[in-house]
Amino acid sequence: MKFVTNLSNNPYYNLAFEEYLFKNLPDDEEYVFLWINSPAIIVGKNQNTIEEINQQFVNDKDIKVVRRVTGGGAVYHDFGNLNFSIIKNIEGKEKIDFSVINIPILKALEKFGINAELSGRNDLTVDGKKISGIAQSLHKRKVLNHGTILYDTDLSVLSQALNVKQDKIESKGVKSVKSRVTNIRPYMKEDIDIIEFKEILLKYIFEYLDQPLEEYKLSDEHLENIDKLCKTKYNTWEWNYGQSPDFNWKNYKRFPSGSIDVRLEIKSGIIDNIKIYGDFFGTKDVSELEELLKNTKYEKNEILNKISKIDIVNYLGNITQDDFLELLFSYEE
Template identity: 45%
Template sequence: MRYYLNTQTDPAFNLAAEEYLLKSTNEDCCMLWRNHNTIVVGRNQNTLSQINPEFVQKHDIKVVRRITGGGAVYHDLGNINFTFIKVGEQTKKIDFSAYTRPILEYLNQVSVPARLDGRNDLTVDGLKISGNAQHIHKDRVLHHGTLLFDVNLEMLATVLLVNPEKYRDKAVQSIRSRVTNIRKYLLDHPTVEQFMEDLGRYMQKAYQAVLTRFSDDDLKQINDLAQKRYRQWDWNFGDSPAYDFSRSIRTPGGTIDIRMKVKEGTIQRIRIFGDFFGIDPVSDMEKRLTGCRHDHQSIKKILNAVDIERYIKDVTVDQLLHCMF
């Protein structure tokens, strides 16, 4: 087995590194890594229904889709991610216990009474410290998970807070679990870097893994994949399942009620209802927005190109945008 030392904190790079290793490595490997403030959504999820978009934009939080299923998770530099890739595994079954076992053994060794709870969570005293997911590619298995070491739990709760009444879809919804940090259970209170280094040494010893760094060619291919997939709106947002969206707000110009059908991240149909006043028919604005991406910048560009007052009196572009997310 190889143990990859990965000091990158760019989520697009890190998720690309996992996929690259899954499809190109010729031997088992493992990797520890961290992301700067990021929401990572599951492969089968509707991205917008999992996040608080205004908060995400305000705090410059990255949003990236992974290739594994499961729910949306928040990463910051207080979270450690672990990856195992098994080559030549002839299976079509998802098995979390086999891959979480070494992590549990390490945590128990440092006096953290963790256990596998439910289908894919590691918990301490009933509180979640780790979520896990898997992806099977041909005869290879990718297993990865989080370790909430010293995560900003207030940020975690806020950034994933979404009104479920806005979205109606068949995508997998994240389960909001009670969570806690590992660091509070450690007597010597190490830093996240110290804990990560110690866990890395344990994994190398447990698997007799060879410490490995990405070659220049590896880095080129990983960065190419990151640019092609994980930095693209089409993958992170547009690849969401079809969904219906609705939201109603009060404005100085009256009530605005927006209903949309969105497919592949694009507005297929939109209706704008309300008790507002306007000179021109609002259906003209609806036509302009049909075919537009359901994302802030694309919609704002269209709205800025028209005189909103002619359609909806006493309503600003920002207020109308607020009603569309």
Template identity: 35%
Template sequence: MIFIQPKDTDAAYHFAAEEFCMSSMGQTQDIFMLWQTDRCAMLGSNQIAQDEIDFDLAKQHNVQIVRRSSGGGTIYTDKGTLLCTRITPFSSGDDAKEIGRTQLAEPIIMALQKMGIHAEIKGRNDMLLEGKKISGLAQRLGKNCLCSHCSLLFDTDLSVLESILTVDESKLKNKGIASVRSRVTNILNHLSEKYDTQTFKALFKEALSEILPFELYSFSQEELASIEKIREEKFANPLWTYRTNHNFTHHSEKRLPLGKVEVYYEVKDSTISSCSIRGDFLSIKPIDELEKHLADTAFDKEALMTRLNEIDLLPYLGGIGAEEFLSILFS
């Protein structure tokens, strides 16, 4: 396994680096990246930016806004946060969720335990410490490789997190919690011996190396140029970050156990001519593939069920099945 620790703190750069690694090395090479960002709000690939972030407060706090390619919800990171990426070869039939757990979440938990930090894996994608969230995992599927990544809240400014993120009240209610702030915690708050983020990073890297032996790797100038091209064209491009829905004639939404799903769709002559599927569900493949699959289907429950059963929904909707999906449209 190769270990990459970029010094850049621009989140758009890191997502570009992930995409570069997936396209050029991920099919045959096991890769681990450890990185940090400046103040940043990271949108899930299927979310609507203005529904998730208070733009005015984000600007006041000098928070960068980026959109990642993985599903899930919006997170906040800063220099008190560590971020981990694991890119592994992936074959048809592999279990992405299991790979994310065994190849990323479990080694992180083991490393933290070596440091005397007794965290645990809980729920669909969370890591908890004394019952509160310190990390959430998201994934995306590339050509013959899988990218799993997560954040680790060490000394993150939780007041900024709470201030700029607009959290769906139904999500909090379903989890039985009063606010996003009450749900998360910093690892630093649970240490008997306090130290700064850079010390934590060094100790974590050392503990991780005992679990996942690795070789250090640095990008060449040519590779850095390729990464910068991806950054400029995609992750630093406002058209990607702030993409909005077209004007659709219909809108349905529902919070399901595996995430919130919103469906915007145009119906012409009793047929879905186009649609846009948004939410914080944990997709690992681009949702536009499913949107295109549903286009030109009769707006009829039976017809749509037949259409949905033609493909594997798991990588698109993160475990939400056809019946659940149709319950949004025909509730």
């Protein structure tokens, strides 16, 4: 096994980095790399992004949202979270086995005084609390195994960023499972910062494998291709939101001028159908507003751009553009 260095904190770049290495590095070697993201929510391949995140909170805190190529639930990353990626070769049609491939991580954590264990299908826990969520993907004769290690993450932000009112969304996307989580820094034998933890963890992994700590150097061509993948896929709305499974959105609110009930059908992140009901008073037919919003990205700025060209009062009575946007996006009761 060899290690690959990645010093980037850009979530879009780092997910592109991971996929590119997974699918393009030589098959005659296995690889491991450790990396740290700036604040980001990483959603599973088969999840509905809108269903997993508190969009308003994410916007306010400038938290990036990125889809990964593996399944499983949404996770929160920040500068206090360390990610590990292991690329291994497989033989035949092996099933995804989380226990064997993650033993080096468990053994490395033991040397820090962290007695973690594999819990359930794909979590690492300490004292019954989750410190790591692990996911895997298969490509040809290789498996990508990656996970988080909550070292010193801001758990208050984690809980708010992934806190969504589920009653307004009907979706076939894979749902995240809520778990009690904890950081491992308080359990460490010696208090060190995450950068030092990252360096020592890598050394412990290779000690357990009884292999020399040898680096695989990426070429300029590799780096150019990673940049390209980042720009054309991971830093796009189409991948991070548009790839979501189809879903429906519904919301209702009473205003002084009357009640409004909206129903949306979203397909590939686009408003495929919209119906607006209520006892509001408008001077224009609300079907004109519905037609205006059909085939629009289900994204706040896109819709704002559309409704800024009309007077919303003419259709829905005495409400503002912000009132209408809250109906389409707000998770509040």
